[in-house]
Amino acid sequence: MAGLKVGVLISGRGSNLQSLLTACAASHFPARVALVISNRADAEGLRHAGDTGVTSLVIDHRNYPDRERFDAALDQALRAAGIELVCLAGFMRLLTPGFVTAWQGRLINIHPSLLPSFKGMHTHRQALAAGVRIHGCTVHFVTADLDAGPIIAQAAVPVGANDDEESLAARVLEAEHRLYPLALSMLASGRARLDGDRVILSDTFPTGQEMLMEPHGLSGV
Incomplete structure (x- = not known):
């Protein structure tokens, strides 16, 4: 294969x-x-x-x-x-x-927040405490600085009025399961590449607005 x-x-x-x-x-x-x-x-x-x-x-x-x-x-x-x-x-x-x-440049991670917001642990608790209306997940290159590497792709998840950590975490995890393969596909196909401290997307890849959607809206895997 x-x-x-x-x-x-x-x-x-x-x-x-x-x-x-x-x-x-x-x-x-x-x-x-x-x-x-x-x-x-x-x-x-x-x-x-x-x-x-x-x-x-x-x-x-x-x-x-x-x-x-x-x-x-x-x-x-x-x-x-x-x-x-x-x-x-x-x-x-x-x-x-x-x-x-x-x-470097060959090491990626998925983080359960929309970086650069809510780095580190307990991201869903952080999001709820901050009162944000949109939460989500990020696939990024790993650098020596915690959760600070160049962003490859993100998926947004709305925060409901009745959400607690468990319910929000469950929905973000669903987004992760779609976003990570998408980001890997982007890199492996050359539709995304690292250029210094930024990730450059090819002209054939969806715009940021199209990518920042709930998991059912993600495509390209």
């Missing part, structure tokens, strides 16, 4: 991993997941890899004396598999600056 070789790093249930695996299974999709790595042996997402025949590894961070040596093991495994792009999908480890630099 041809296509950009993607490695996915996970720590838990792997719902975004599943969305990427499903998208990559389509014959026309310009990327394929070639390796899944978890830092936890009990990560539910490993089953998704197994169900689709994708190679998976467990690299337990507790077996390494420091972050640098753990990240070195990640780097070695990714390079050995010929990985060209790394997707973080619920990977609950802070990556060292050395790892981020080594994979």
